[in-house]
Amino acid sequence: MQRQASMDDDDISTIHVDGIPPDTLTQVKSYLDPFVLSLDVLQQISTRLERDLKRGLGKHSHHKAAVQMLPTFVTATPDGTEKGDFLALDLGGTNFRVLHVRVLEEEQKVVKMDGKICAIPMEMMRGPGQQLFDHIAACLGDFLKSQNLLGKVLPLGFTFSFPCNQKEIDKSILIRWTKGFQCSGVEGQDVVKLLREAIHRRGDYDVGSIAMVNDTVGTMMSCGYRDQSCEIGMIIGTGTNACYMEEMKNVKRVESDLGRMCINTEWGGFGDRGSLADIQTEFDVQVDKASVNPGVHIFEKMISGMYMGEIVRFLLVKMTNDGLLFNGRTSNTLLSPGGFQTKYISEIEEETAGLQKCETILSGMGLEWDPVDVPVVRMVCDTVSSRSARLCAAALATVTNRMRLSRGLRHLKTTVGVDGSVYRKHPNFSAELQATVRRLAPECDVTYLLSEDGSGKGAAMVTAVAQRLARESRLLDDSEEGDSDDDDQD
Structure with missing residues (x-):
């Protein structure tokens, strides 16, 4: 049949x-x-x-x-010039993953270094939120120690696959838990801040900039490094969701009409x-x-x-x-x-x-x-x-x-x-x-x-693209400053 x-x-x-x-x-x-x-x-x-x-x-409205159509503040997909070392955390189900990702521009590829999977017990999925984030920080710390990375401060992409109201790339408010999670004290809070606080409570390591990523965005960005026409990410597994690159002129809740932004639908x-x-x-x-x-x-x-x-x-x-x-x-x-x-x-x-x-x-x-x-x-x-x-x-x-x-x-x-x-x-x-x-x-x-470890690599790619855009912005500012100096001399 x-x-x-x-x-x-x-x-x-x-x-x-x-x-x-x-x-x-x-x-x-x-x-x-x-x-x-x-x-x-x-x-x-x-x-x-x-x-x-x-x-x-x-x-x-x-x-x-x-359908909440949440802005992600991801305004570009990969163009193949990204490079660097990044950490990636992936929380979206009963397992939590930590990755060290290296992006090599000269070879135009993403090399996933060693990763670690930590289980999240059912009682932790429904217990105090601080306990969950302490567990995440502990898992990350153990991974960094095992990779001899404790002394390095690397940018981190945080895949958090729950409905969030993202205020900035590094500020994201949990709207509600899904997928069986019911941790207290997290809904209505900035999950990036909760992660940083848990890391600081440990005190034995630190991380650089944090980019908050939904799993659909991670999937889109991971695939986008291999195929630059990838502008949609879709998940159909335990849950389902999608993101896509929307025209900024249509995103009325963000004050800009220029370019595009990834929307977590x-x-x-x-x-x-x-x-x-x-x-x-x-x-x-x-x-x-x-x-x-x-x-x-x-x-x-x-x-x-x-x-x-x-x-x-x-x-x-x-x-x-x-x-x-x-x-x-x-x-x-x-x-x-x-x-x-x-x-x-x-x-x-x-x-x-x-x-x-x-x-x-x-x-x-x-x-x-x-x-x-x-x-x-x-x-x-x-x-x-x-x-x-x-x-x-x-x-x-x-x-x-x-x-x-x-x-x-x-x-x-x-x-x-x-x-x-x-x-x-x-x-x-x-x-x-x-x-x-x-x-x-x-x-x-x-x-x-099909994504190849999209949530992990994709989170790293979001931070990589953000750093690329920041570099381009600095170069543009320097160029304009130079032009201004030339004008003054004229």
């Missing part, structure tokens, strides 16, 4: 359903039809998102916008004000209500890796309780939150071994399955992941269409730097997303570039 690549006018993807008897298939479709989104519906969703993007960019919040209520299924509502932040990040909960498995689980529970699956008998695992992991979806949808893996997964969950149950479960997985790819594509097409129109172009050629486990590991997701974008943004020629 593979997804069909061809598209028609009404439904851009067809799901094959081999091995399911017609009567059973009719019943299964009654559960899954609400997940099947036509091209027309996707275009409507894109129109709604475009309205939200404009609202988020507005000087007076952004306070109430579901925080598109996971799309739908938080009810704009997706008509396409939310009863299972989406269940997932939202069971989450740690009900009513928040509705779009993310419909498509990302943290929630996709739960959508499938709720579907399977409902179908089992209605007698359509497993002879009406559930199991403790199926009834437990997280009992059906999102990674199972990717494994079950593999072309060759998917059905066999499905059997193994269902048995491991304590379910007594009949042969027909296996392709039905696969069809459920296929439908849920297909909707995820289409919704993500609708959002990406909205961004590319906006860039094209804002720049007054008939045709836009751009590259999207992409990262995230769903995009990387699902066997069909990337192909379906790309095909859908082509349908929804036909005047845009979009290339997709």
